Amino acid sequence: MIDWLSFLLVLVAALVSACVVVSAYALGIRLLTVSGRTPIVTPAEFTDAITIVSPAEIRQAEKRAAKAARKSPLSEGQKRAALVGAWACFAVSALAVLVGVYLIIGEHLFKIFS
Amino acid sequence: MDLTLIVVLVIALALFFDFTNGFHDTANAMATPIATGALRPKVAVALAAVLNLVGAFLSTEVAKTISGGIIKEGDGGVLITPELIFAGLIGAIVWNMVTWLLGLPSSSSHALFGGLIGAALMGALLSGAGENPVDFAVVVSKVVLPAILAPLTAGLVAYLATKLAYAITRRYDGKPDGRDGFRHAQIFSSSLVALAHGTNDAQKTMGVITLTLVAAGLQSSSSDVQWWVIVTCAVAIALGTYMGGWRIIRTLGTGLTDVKPAQGFAAETATAATILASSHVGFALSTTQVASGSVIGSGLGRRGSKVRWRTAGRIGVGWLLTLPAAGAVGALAALIAGLGPIGVIIDAILGAGVIITIFLLSQRNEVSASNVVSEVADSGRAVKIKRNPKPKKGKVSK
Numbered sequence: 285m286i287d288w289l290s291f292l293l294v295l296v297a298a299l300v301s302a303c304v305v306v307s308a309y310a311l312g313i314r315l316l317t318v319s320g321r322t323p324i325v326t327p328a329e330f331t332d333a334i335t336i337v338s339p340a341e342i343r344q345a346e347k348r349a350a351k352a353a354r355k356s357p358l359s360e361g362q363k364r365a366a367l368v369g370a371w372a373c374f375a376v377s378a379l380a381v382l383v384g385v386y387l388i389i390g391e392h393l394f395k396i397f398s
Numbered sequence: 399m400d401l402t403l404i405v406v407l408v409i410a411l412a413l414f415f416d417f418t419n420g421f422h423d424t425a426n427a428m429a430t431p432i433a434t435g436a437l438r439p440k441v442a443v444a445l446a447a448v449l450n451l452v453g454a455f456l457s458t459e460v461a462k463t464i465s466g467g468i469i470k471e472g473d474g475g476v477l478i479t480p481e482l483i484f485a486g487l488i489g490a491i492v493w494n495m496v497t498w499l500l501g502l503p504s505s506s507s508h509a510l511f512g513g514l515i516g517a518a519l520m521g522a523l524l525s526g527a528g529e530n531p532v533d534f535a536v537v538v539s540k541v542v543l544p545a546i547l548a549p550l551t552a553g554l555v556a557y558l559a560t561k562l563a564y565a566i567t568r569r570y571d572g573k574p575d576g577r578d579g580f581r582h583a584q585i586f587s588s589s590l591v592a593l594a595h596g597t598n599d600a601q602k603t604m605g606v607i608t609l610t611l612v613a614a615g616l617q618s619s620s621s622d623v624q625w626w627v628i629v630t631c632a633v634a635i636a637l638g639t640y641m642g643g644w645r646i647i648r649t650l651g652t653g654l655t656d657v658k659p660a661q662g663f664a665a666e667t668a669t670a671a672t673i674l675a676s677s678h679v680g681f682a683l684s685t686t687q688v689a690s691g692s693v694i695g696s697g698l699g700r701r702g703s704k705v706r707w708r709t710a711g712r713i714g715v716g717w718l719l720t721l722p723a724a725g726a727v728g729a730l731a732a733l734i735a736g737l738g739p740i741g742v743i744i745d746a747i748l749g750a751g752v753i754i755t756i757f758l759l760s761q762r763n764e765v766s767a768s769n770v771v772s773e774v775a776d777s778g779r780a781v782k783i784k785r786n787p788k789p790k791k792g793k794v795s796k
Binding site: 301387 | 434435436437438441453456547551552554555556558559560562563566567569573574575576577578579580581582583586587590593594597659660663664667668670671672674675676678679680681683
């Protein structure tokens with residue numbers, strides 16, 4: 285019938301890998317914010333009622349981020365450490381994407397080039 | 399019947415199925431980045447199309463059997479003739495078009511299985527062979543159970559991933575949380591899903607065409623896929639993807655729940671992780687069902703977001719109907735095709751008629767790149783919403 289063991293394997297593998305990637309990226313964003321460089325990424329297209337952002341609102345958000353960065357109680361060294369940590373986290377996520385690409389096309393590439 | 403004519407018809411139909419497969423499944427990868435504005439709609443579908451094209455060229459392994467064991471092929475079963483494949487493809491295409499018109503994400507492979515099952519059953523009935531050509535135990539283990547497990551698995555993974563993403567970035571002091579930054583990540587997670595889709599789905603059609611060529615004696619069963627089959631299949635799925643099934647993108651991007659960047663990233667990562675895990679363990683799950691489950695799971699995982707269960711229910715009903723509905727159309731097409739050459743031509747004309755009718759119906763309320771998610775935006779600009787209420791511990795906030 286159905287191979288429950290392999291299903292369990294799929295569930296655990298997916299759960300662990302997705303959680304690791306998402307946590308790494310989220311931690312990266314958190315550390316980036318802590319280091320005083322809050323990412324403000326405006327939508328490419330102003331889509332719906334919830335995410336709609338006007339240029340004035342973007343400026344407002346940037347101002348708030350700058351203010352929060354100025355008021356940060358952290359020392360320069362701590363901020364730098366947070367920044368390094370942030371990029372380390374992003375590197376982990378990037379690595380995960382590469383592993384994903386490898387899982388998708390790695391075998392095929394081997395076949396084509398061998 | 400002239401063998402070459404039916405072969406040409408099957409190949410044309412298979413490529414059209416590939417095309418519908420493409421636009422039906424654009425949403426799986428690109429609905430959430432379009433909904434959050436991480437990518438412009440046109441850019442998103444172009445990216446997905448390119449990745450599908452690349453994926454299709456890289457996938458060289460083609461299924462050995464057309465139905466993956468659902469239909470007893472060859473000895474002791476039913477002979478898979480080009481006519482039967484033709485009828486099955488009509489069933490799959492008609493169901494894909496109907497679900498697209500209704501904006502429902504549904505699995506293209508299940509539609510193909512359904513069409514083939516219907517055609518095989520009718521074929522066995524017509525030929526008077528009393529044997530049942532369909533292995534229903536395999537149907538349950540390969541189609542029915544995965545259809546339940548896929549959205550549950552992806553939903554659970556996406557739920558936890560969303561919870562984590564929000565918990566890690568949540569700030570109780572009201573300072574900016576930088577969650578906008580997830581928009582960049584969304585581009586990558588969605589691209590991964592699109593690439594995986596290209597490697598998986600284009601080869602389905604390559605398998606259909608190759609098996610038809612083998613059945614017609616135009617190719618030996620041991621030889622590889624012809625290069626022109628790879629090229630045409632890759633181009634067909636990429637073109638379909640670029641057309642963008644905007645109706646389905648709307649359902650998945652805004653219909654089930656309002657997707658925000660962190661949530662969209664978590665959902666797509668869950669989709670990619672689940673699909674990669676399933677294809678490597680050899681426990682096949684449908685991309686569409688995984689992606690839908692992820693979106694619902696991420697909607698449950700974000701505080702203050704609502705999942706519109708009515709839409710989810712409609713999608714679920716669509717999945718339940720996929721196999722029988724595509725099967726019924728496939729059986730009908732097989733019945734007509736049983737009349738001989740004239741029947742096949744009637745089938746082709748009827749099929750084209752249905753497709754054109756559905757297309758004309760869709761024109762009455764067209765959904766395109768320009769209005770896929772922006773209809774509510776204008777009303778949003780008119781209403782002043784208090785943005786970013788300060789999160790409070792223990793309380794539900796948006």
